Amino acid sequence: MMATPINRALDFVREAVSEASTLWWSFFDWLALVEWRKLYVTWFLVFVFGISFQLTEPAVWFILISFGVKVLAGGKRRAELTAREAADKANVATLERRLMEAQMATLQAQVEPHFLFNTLALIGQLIETDPKEAARVHAHLIEYLRSSLPQMRSGGGTLGKQVELSRAYLAIMQARMKERLQVRFEVPDFLGSAPFPPMMLQTLIENSIKHGLEPKVAGGTITVRAHVEVATLHVDVCDDGVGINVHADEGVGLANIRERLALLYGKDAELVIEMPPGGGACASIRLPYRMTEFD
Secondary structure, X not given: OOHHHHHHHHHHHHHHHHHHHHHHHHHHHHHXXXXXXXXXXXXXXXXXXXXXXXOHHHXXXXXXXXXXXXXXXXXXXXXXHHHHHHHHHHHHHHHHHHHHHHHHHHHHOOOOOHHHHHHHHHHXXXXXXXXXXXXXHHHHHHHHHHXXXXXXXXXXXXXXXXXXXXXXXXXXXXXXXXXXXXXXXXXXXXXXXXXXXXXXXXXXXXXXXXXXXXXOOOOEEEEEEEEEEXXXXXXXXXXXXXXXXXXXXXXXXXXXXXXXXXXXXXXXXXXXXXXXXXXXXXXXXXXXXXXXXXX
């Protein structure tokens, strides 16, 4: 019968001690971080309150104790709190970076799978009709996969690597489209080392073929060019195909490019779609120019 009141008393004592400890450390943290000017004002108000209610001695003790704590332990506690805040910010930054990397991986993984299946089907057909051409397409496919798979797994890349990948891809597409597809590259050699996100250039080329040249009976020409304007790298993919349907949706490919640019560069990069006066379409990726990946 006596155990229950004793247990309740012990619980009350534990809660009181815990609450007192919380209040003390809150007061301690406040003393460590508060500016001296604000502390002076607090002391003045406490002293006036003590005189008004005949609590002068407790008020003086509060001022002396808080002064001692501030001087002796305030600096160390402030350093601890600052370090903890910095660690919390670093953890948040790490989580945000990992989230961005996961989003990037998801977006990069959404590459058109039909290209691989169509290429394998094309090789199967050519084996029966033109074995030499089948061997050439097979070699281009190996070159393409050798270039693309490591880039899809990594977050970095250079314009030179993307151009190399695009050449292999376009060689395969020329085997499919024959004379209906002509290709021209206008990319200066010195821009080859400039950082450029993986798979974006190929996505623009795929979009240009699918929506610009394939619907056109005679086909046409794709031009890949790059240049720098006022510290901004412009990478353009232009075609002389049927042009842009202004009423159609952009599609997954272009939407992914916009999302990836936003994740990587924020407002410093953009995707611009234009209709040249002579017809066709031109898609341009514009992002901050750096000479190498390590700048």
